[in-house]
Every structure is written in C-alpha cells, then in structure tokens.
Amino acid sequence: MSQICGGIFTSHVPGIGKAIAQNLQDDPYWKPFFDGFKPVHQWLEAERPDVAVVFYNDHGLNFFLDKMPTFAIGAAPQYRHEDEGWGIAFARPYEGAPDLSWHIIEQVVAAEFDPVTCQSMAVDHAVAVPFELCWPGDAPFPVKLVPIAINTVQHPLPSPKRCYELGKAVGRAIESWGGNEKVVIFGTGGLSHQLEGERAGHINVDYDKFCLRNLAPDPEALLQHDTLDIVELAGSQGVEILNWIAARGALRGSVRELASNYHVPISNTAAATVLLENRDKVLA
Incomplete structure (x- = not known):
C-alpha cells in the first residue's frame, strides 16, 4: 500500500524564484531562508518519495476571477511551469501521476467534495518555487506530481475546517491506493502577508x-x-495558510516536527519552512 512519509510546508514567493534564477542563495538577504532547506534536502535524500501531492493556490494561470473553482485537482500526464510575468521560467517538466490523481478524485467525490478535474493544467510559482527549493539543479524531478488547487483569491473562500477535511479525505485516498508509492505532501504559500491596499506589507x-x-x-x-478572521490576522494573501491546513489534514499518522525555519521578511512576506514526519500510528 502507498505510504505518506511526511509533509513539507513552505512559502512560494515569486521573489524566491528570481533569487534561485540569479544564484542569490548565499546573499545575506536570502541566506537565512535558503538555509532552512538543508534538513529538507537531507530528509528527501533519505526518504526518496515517489509522488508529491501539492496543495497550493493558482494565481490566475489556470483560473481567473470569472471562473474560480473552490477546489481543483490535476489529472494530467505532465505539467509545465508557465511564467505569470515575474520573469522566471523554469524549464523542467513535472511528470504527472494520473492514475493516482483519478483515484484521489474518485475518493474525495465519494466523500462529498466536488473538485474540478483538470486533465490539462499548467503550474505557476506556487508549485514551481517549492520544487526548485526542494530539488535544486537541472536533473529531472525525482517525484511525480498531483496538484490540488484551493481558492484563496475569490470570495467566498472555503473555511479552514473544509480545507482540513479535504486534506483528510485526500490522505485516506492515498492510504487506500493499491500502489506501493511513497508520497510526500506539500502545503505552499504564506505565511502572513498583504500585497495591496492600506495594509500592504502587513x-x-x-x-x-x-x-x-x-x-x-x-x-x-x-x-x-474562520476565513475572514485569517484575512484580518494574516493579510489578504496570508489566507494561503488554507493550503497548509489542507496538507496537514492529509498527514494522518503519528506526526512530529523534524525542522522549522521562520524568516521575516522575504519580499514583504513572512517566509517559513516546516518539515513534518508522518508515521503509522501502530509503529510510532
């Protein structure tokens, strides 16, 4: 049976992508953030997951304000990064896991969720930046991708509880998958930040x-x-914590923190990285 080995929670700020493209990892401004990935690299090298299930939010690449699904799940054989105007374009493609994607889709629909299913899908910096952080270099990514997009842009937004329950449904689906893949869960975005209005820089x-x-x-x-409380507390973009909440819901075993890094600010954002280990309750 498939195994969820752990979770990686990290910011996906486009400026991080530009720093990677410009090789600024050791620049004093960026180094405290990039240093937080050293334990993540060590853990990934030891665990060698086969699939990454990524909870993230689309920034207008696939969905815009006139058509904004609450939840969308990719079921494509391959995904590519497309630049939304930040001047970063990562060339490495992302191999999909369509069989697992469809299994997840079927199981979450059975759990009374109604995701949009995407058999063709591009990914933006919310997926590309975390992948580049976790697997730097030019070699093909060692994991297949199942992207799960959550609306954090167009109100009404899903509640934190609804996102947590979605994550739990995804976790159950992965655990019931008949393959033998090792799966890592990602939650990307945040933490607190607001990019516009009177509270810009919050x-x-x-x-x-x-x-x-x-x-x-x-x-x-x-x-x-609730969602509006989070907007007040963390800023209009800080509501991306919904992605973290959903990803945490998917970790259903005995969970412990292996590493945590918090750095303020990165491009007017509170940037953080957390690595959680997920183990079967019987073995914990």
Whole structure:
C-alpha cells in the first residue's frame, strides 16, 4: 500500500524564484531562508518519495476571477511551469501521476467534495518555487506530481475546517491506493502577508508563530479562526495558510516536527519552512 512519509510546508514567493534564477542563495538577504532547506534536502535524500501531492493556490494561470473553482485537482500526464510575468521560467517538466490523481478524485467525490478535474493544467510559482527549493539543479524531478488547487483569491473562500477535511479525505485516498508509492505532501504559500491596499506589507509574527507552534501537535487549533478572521490576522494573501491546513489534514499518522525555519521578511512576506514526519500510528 502507498505510504505518506511526511509533509513539507513552505512559502512560494515569486521573489524566491528570481533569487534561485540569479544564484542569490548565499546573499545575506536570502541566506537565512535558503538555509532552512538543508534538513529538507537531507530528509528527501533519505526518504526518496515517489509522488508529491501539492496543495497550493493558482494565481490566475489556470483560473481567473470569472471562473474560480473552490477546489481543483490535476489529472494530467505532465505539467509545465508557465511564467505569470515575474520573469522566471523554469524549464523542467513535472511528470504527472494520473492514475493516482483519478483515484484521489474518485475518493474525495465519494466523500462529498466536488473538485474540478483538470486533465490539462499548467503550474505557476506556487508549485514551481517549492520544487526548485526542494530539488535544486537541472536533473529531472525525482517525484511525480498531483496538484490540488484551493481558492484563496475569490470570495467566498472555503473555511479552514473544509480545507482540513479535504486534506483528510485526500490522505485516506492515498492510504487506500493499491500502489506501493511513497508520497510526500506539500502545503505552499504564506505565511502572513498583504500585497495591496492600506495594509500592504502587513505581517503578523504572533499569528505566524501560533500556526508554526500548532501545525504538528494540534492542527485543529488553526480551525478556530474562520476565513475572514485569517484575512484580518494574516493579510489578504496570508489566507494561503488554507493550503497548509489542507496538507496537514492529509498527514494522518503519528506526526512530529523534524525542522522549522521562520524568516521575516522575504519580499514583504513572512517566509517559513516546516518539515513534518508522518508515521503509522501502530509503529510510532
């Protein structure tokens, strides 16, 4: 049976992609953030997952304000990164896992979720930047991709509880998959930031640290705030924490934190990286 080995939670700021493209990883401004990936690289080398299931939000590449699904799941044989105007274009393609994607889709529909299914899909910086951070270089990515997009842009947004329950349904689907793949879960985006309006540049360190402190041991603590509360606390883009909440829901075993890094600011964003190990409850 498939095994969910752990979760990687990280910011997906486009500026990180530009820093990678310009080889600025050791620049004093960027180094504290990039250093947070050293334990992630070591863990990935040891675990060698086969598939990455990525909870993220699309930034207008596939969906715009006139057509914005609450949840969308990719079921394509391959995905490519397309630049949305940030001046970064990563060439490496992403091999899909369509059989697993369809199994997840069927199982979450049976759990009374209604995702849009995408047999053709491009991915933006919300997927590309975390992949480049986790697997730097030019070699083909060692994992297949199942992308799951969550609406964090057009109101009404899904509630934190709904996203958490979606993640749990995805976790159950992966566990029931008949293959023998090792799966890593990603939650990308955040933490607190707002890019426009009177509160542009808003960062809430207290809320960020509340999320980081509770992500592994008590994820349901993050459900106490509704979506509008999160917008108030973390900023209009800080609501991307919904992706983290969904990803945490998919980790259904005995979860423990292996590494955590928090750095403020990166391009007006509170940037963070968390690595969680997920093990079967019987073996924990």
